Amino acid sequence: MLRTLKIKNLALVDDVQVGFNEGLNVITGETGAGKSLMIGALRLLLGERADKSMIRTGETSCSVHAEFGLTDTAQVDAILLDIGMEPCDGGLLIIRRIITETSSKTMVNDDPVTLQVLKRLGEVLVDMHGPYDHQSLLDQGVQLEILDAFGQLAETKAAYAVEYVKYREIQKQIDALNSDNEEDLERQIEFLDYRVNEIEAANLSEDEEAEVEEEHSLIANAQQVIGLANGAVSALTEGEGCAFDGLATAQQALNQLVKLLPEAQDWHDEIESAVTSVQEVVRSIESSAAGIEGSAERMQWLDDRLTTYQTLKRKYGTTVEDVLANGETWKQQLQELRGRDKRREELRREQELVYKALEQAGLKLRSARENVADNLSECVTRELVDIGFEHGFFDVQINPCPPGASGMDEIEFGFAPNAGEDMRPLRMIASSGEISRVMLATKAVLAKQDQIPVLVFDEIDANIGGEIGGAVGRKLAQVARCHQLLCITHLPQVAACGTTHLAVSKKVEDGRTFTEVELLDDETRPEEIARMLGGKDSTNVTLQHAREMLGLF
Incomplete structure (x- = not known):
């Protein structure tokens, strides 16, 4: 899990240290208060490129620092050992990044590393989901990755990839032989x-x-x-x-x-x-x-x-x-x-043999995907019922296609949100709220078998409200039973489901703006929920409603 995040001189943040706990950590605050700055800082620590414009006005550098406490360090240790570093001591992983106007310094457990190393660590540490990432679910390539991840088909896919590389290499040689103009x-x-x-x-x-x-x-x-x-x-x-x-x-x-x-x-x-x-x-x-x-x-x-x-x-x-x-x-x-004609013919005969092996591997991969597709459909459909699609149905269609890097299949996620409606491709659904909930459902399904310890949701509940918001909050809390979740939200229904609540605010002192982060307790948390319910001027009614949502009587 992510234990601590320290931010200094990053945009509006002067000097902030935030502690996180297991379960669902919700982050709330007014629009523009700086909630996404914490996610931005985390992205920097996981390999995103920096820009000197991030440095707080009047300062010469900024820094971000994260401490992870890992119960299983196998994947992280494999990366560290691969680059010649010592494995984690007691599950502790510390990542620091210092950005100046002219340079950037990156440290992992006090040893300098490259951004590429941070990206590799990020892939096994944190799954980031931004406010527009749910649109990626419409991409058929992403859909294919979800299906393969759910079915744990990495080994079968790798076997296919070996044959595909052979096939493509021969094709490149044939293309090279065919590329020249005959007169030339x-x-x-x-x-x-x-x-x-x-x-x-x-x-x-x-x-x-x-x-x-x-x-x-x-x-x-x-x-x-x-x-x-x-x-x-x-x-x-x-x-x-x-x-x-x-x-x-x-x-x-x-x-x-x-x-x-x-x-x-x-x-x-x-x-x-x-x-x-x-x-x-x-x-x-x-x-x-x-x-x-x-x-x-x-x-x-x-x-x-x-x-x-x-x-x-x-x-x-x-x-x-x-x-x-x-x-x-x-x-x-x-x-x-x-001897080009002779060589071209030799390559074509060789390619025919390789294609047979490629086709065999591709059909094996397709068979595995077909076995997984029905299971994924059922699992996502069950999750969708929990977040408001009582009669919704999710489906995975697999269609043959010419050999490609990911196999010989095209994937199409289908969705029927209501009873009596025809199944349509997910990409034809206009409502971003519906797409967001489908993304949450797939994340919930994958999270049960995913080894990544930290999931980050930045406004996944956008364009959702009412009782559906409560269902989304409960679903996030359910996913948080096996992963640490960090969730930025504007919905009080979602915020009320958190086990840890952080409120972000900004203030102006001596003409300068500062961002602050407060860990809320049983006394201050109802006030923040009430603000989210009714605005700045909380009433006894909204406070009472907030306490009821939090189960504080």
């Missing part, structure tokens, strides 16, 4: 085919590119290379005073010296080795120089090859590796485009 598709195929053929025809290789660049550089300098090689050979073996002649002369002298000086043999051997080295170097130089092909034809081929590499890198990638990788990608895309 042909142009795309031609474009990719040209790129792939150009790259494949070039037969590119990173190793070859390096080799071509090296040979191109060598041939471009062929004359200089040959001239320098010939010069080196001449200096070593040709011409007057060449190195080879000098070594030969030295070798002859050492041949004679060996006979006179034994250690000269080492010198002789070294000179002989040098002669051999010179000869080997010369042969190597001559061989390399002879291998240089400096023909114009070869040079032209190398120029063309380098141009091919440079052109393709400029068009398709900064490196040969990039060009080849892009070529493979485009080749794959080309294969996919050319």
Whole structure:
């Protein structure tokens, strides 16, 4: 249950703390006194977006604070554990929100959280029903959700959803294949085919590119290379005073010296080795120089090859590796485009198989809904009798429809408010008072099995009066036996059924308006009921009537 709600500097509220109890908590007060501000504050705590205009004039921030005391914390703890927080300690859950002109801070049990977390908590903590929410009952999607919730069909619905997601995913792929204009598709195929053929025809290789660049550089300098090689050979073996002649002369002298000086043999051997080295170097130089092909034809081929590499890198990638990788990608895309018809047919065959599983799951869900529909009709009809529709009848119609996210069924709530009247779709009922009571009846039915601890009704009794108002109040009190209810009401008949009564009023001090909330007791409560009965000027008659309504004699 919601134990405490604290509001500070929110609109007309200066600083208010409100305590709630189990059962039916009614909130009353003059129009404009600020009753809905409490509901608005609660909505902020449950994830509704804030606006700096909510801050009380003259203040820089506002805050709201709620304490929940939970007997069953399983659903809340699951959410907290999912976001890495500790579970509730002793069933206590504290939510705080501070709003400034530039920011918003949200805390759960003193740990910062996001608005999304608040919304998740709100879904398991509080069921909010505003003054216009009864119109949502006319929405067939909402009607379907009510039927499924009543029948506890979440598991069956989830099994259907799994198959539906598979079906839709295949359909998306088929739609994507069908989405392109055929002329555009042909142009795309031609474009990719040209790129792939150009790259494949070039037969590119990173190793070859390096080799071509090296040979191109060598041939471009062929004359200089040959001239320098010939010069080196001449200096070593040709011409007057060449190195080879000098070594030969030295070798002859050492041949004679060996006979006179034994250690000269080492010198002789070294000179002989040098002669051999010179000869080997010369042969190597001559061989390399002879291998240089400096023909114009070869040079032209190398120029063309380098141009091919440079052109393709400029068009398709900064490196040969990039060009080849892009070529493979485009080749794959080309294969996919050319294989669209085949892929489309494969997907259609696959979709047929998935549709069979989808249809089976949908029919199972429909069967479950049909079993639940009659029970829901009976339960809501019984609740409607309690709130003034003595001869009213509620019905649930289920009609087949193409597969959708929620199943293969369309739901239509039907209602006959009086004896002898034909059943009509609920959406064709003009009276908002009737729709409000049907909504209350469905809420009463769902509340018996709903795990949400707190239900909030903001003027659900709008456009209702007289004895019907008393019946609505008694029905709210009945629902409050298994849930905590917070109910804003203008009807004294409803207010009299509350177990806790809070009166909201506003006053003006020093030119400023303040909203106050008072917990009424046996002495002050009759006065508030009397005000609701007869206005500000209560008489002994209205006070007596109020005491009678409250059972205070």
